[in-house]
Amino acid sequence: MRKMVIVSAVLLTGILMVTGAFAQKAATLKIGINAEITGDIPKVGEATKFAAQMYVEDVNKAGGIEVGGKKYLLELAVEDNEAKAESAAKAATKLVTVDEVIAIVGPQASKQAVPAGEVSNNYKTPMITGWSTNPNTTKDRPYVFRACFLDDFQGPALSIFAKDEYKFTKAAVLYDVASDYPKGLAEFFKKDWEKKNGPGSVVAYESFTTKDTDFSSQLTKIINSGAEFLFTPQYYNEVPLIVQQAKQLGWKKPILGSDSWASDELVKLCGKDCLGSYFVSHYASAGAKGATKEFIDRYKAKFGNIPDDVAALTWDAIGLIGQGIKNAGKITGDIKKDREAVRNAIAGIKNFPGITGTITFPPNSGDPVKCANIVKINDKGEFEFYKTACP
Amino acid sequence: MSTSNNTQSLPRRFGRLRRFFQEVPLLGWLLGALTAVLAEQFVGLDLAHLVELPRIPVLFGFENALKKPELIPGTVLYVLLVYLAPALLVARLLQLPSNRLAGFLAGRWPAVSIVLHLALLYAVLHIWSDINDYRMIVVKITLIAVMLTLSLNVINGYMGEFSCSHPGFMALGAYAGSVVTIVLFTNSSMYGKALLPPAIGPYLYPLALIVGGCAAAVGALAVAIPSFRTRGDYLAIISLAFTFIVKSLIENLEIVGGPRGMRGQPDWSNLPTVFVCTVVCVAVINNFVRSTYGLALNAVRDNEMAADAMTINTQRTKMIAFLFAAFWAGVAGVLFAHVLRYVNPGTFGLQQLAEVLAMMYFGGLNSVYGSIVGAVSINLLSEMLRPLEIWKWIFIPLLLILVMIFRPTGLIAFRDFDPVRLIQPKGRPKSNAQS
Known part of the structure; x- marks a missing residue:
């Protein structure tokens, strides 16, 4: 017994001495990342983390962000939300109350972003989601913003493109009725298309349920309906199945998609069949210029793959936070006051030169005003910028 | 040496x-x-x-x-x-x-x-x-998980059926309870002005909990009745189907927000409420499984025909067990919805099912202790190992596999939970303890 006491006493003193060596303090600001690192969509979380890390490294290499004459280094606090709603709420609470971050980037998918937005807004902590397009995420929440355009904007953008480019009048839609995002998009597109081309101009409006893998009956109906193009607002893992099955059934007309197509994986899974399709996107990796190109090149050199739209939107989201901190005027050290100052600065941002477009926040809204890019999958399987569409 | x-x-x-x-x-x-x-x-x-x-x-x-x-x-x-x-x-x-x-x-x-x-x-x-609101939300979600796990144990542990319908019950409860609180006590964009003054809302919150529980119990009829004729794998498939039906139903019901989900539940799932609900749930379920009904459940599990021969009404027993378990899952659902203040059908899918099943089998079948231990340990572990990111999903399943190898029925299975014995003083010579 006595031996144990002596041993533990020696250990404790040792521990105390070791911990003493690690005292350090510097003027840093913490930014929280609430990302889907594990779960259904790990690619999204990975891109979020990578883009944010790159931004923070850039800022710190330049000596930090200058606010009110003093430079502050940035530090990331990364939390995994497992692509689960309750976990996202927990992660947001942890970032706000434990890590005491000044602002949060993410979560990216709406299922996580809506509850996390609730938490951030309650604690008056600015949160910017890159990718979430559910109106609920930012609605009536002064502290929550997004960097992307909304679903109701993509439908009109696409119908303008199909009209201008091809002079089409008959459309077909195939969408997942059980998933919030494709369903909303399909509805917005149908509404806008029928407004422009008269009732009944969406000649086939077919649906399926998440995780279905056989679309032949819906596709046969679409082919027989005489539609001139197919719009399918699905995720990158479903699109290849749909496109390949459509081609097998003899569909040769254009297939258009939404921003959810934008992932490297799409072309890998789909192969030749997807080449030549168009989709609405936040940004395009091939044919990019200026700051966008610089971002893509550096991201690729650093992480080995071409950044997808999540990475680009995260870059803009964290860029908006950086701009907000810069515009906040002064960092007082009182985290509550600083968060409010940063929130006000973000809300006042005008013409922020993001790589996914120029971002302006209208008064009393967290939804930015920007244009959509139409992207073509070119012969090399790259996402090439084609034209912009501003409804 | x-x-x-x-x-x-x-x-x-x-x-x-x-x-x-x-x-x-x-x-x-x-x-x-x-x-x-x-x-x-x-x-x-x-x-x-x-x-x-x-x-x-x-x-x-x-x-x-x-x-x-x-x-x-x-x-x-x-x-x-x-x-x-x-x-x-x-x-x-x-x-x-x-x-x-x-x-x-x-x-x-x-x-x-x-x-x-x-x-x-x-x-x-x-x-x-x-000390910290993060701890608060972890405690709340953990307590809710205890309720869920325990109610699942009534069916899967005590009655020995493999039911996969718990996310469905939870979803029914969560949505029914949310509709009650939002329609009655909240000015929302979905249902307009509050029908009753919001000030009295917190006092009537138990009503929403009961409505949620009852909605789940009614839904449970859809699983209970087929369970008269099917056992084992077949019941598992039927109950799994039930979960999918509920999810699809909600996804297609625009009136509760469809796949977009439902937002704006009042913040009434505070710690005292969740704690009291959990205590009541543990107490009621513990009494239930230790009563003759609980013994009847065990008899049905071990040999349905023999149980029938011993004058147990097996159909009634199954019906009661399903409705009873579903009720508590529904209550847990209401609490869950009011902690997050947002529900969407995607939350109540296979992942949720896998988690509840994991917590129950980890903790132990046929045991109130086991359910509490399983829910608390899986929840806390998952929270504590959060920084490991992807490695967490290697570590926790590995732990489960190890438990299944060394204790196939879970950590603390088939143990009686007797609160009166728990509170006894310890160390007195045997005369006291054995009486």
């Missing part, structure tokens, strides 16, 4: 340590825990700064240890000084008085004693989670 000596001395040392504390009653442990959380409340921050930690470690320092290894020594020291030392010391020092008090109360008013224990437990939880 020396090695064998070493291997023997280690268990012996632990044995000595255990004997040193073995006469501490539950009351003493709770008092010890209370001291520990009080110590943290008052000197936690100073102590954390003293051992060079930037702040109080939230979940016993795991996030520090995994993210910044250089903080490990400080964290270990903190946990030792704030939690372990005061808890063990006070528990041991108060052994005599707490034993006397426990004996005195248990002999005369066992109900008062139970209430005292629960009040202490609540105080510990409250003070501990008061």
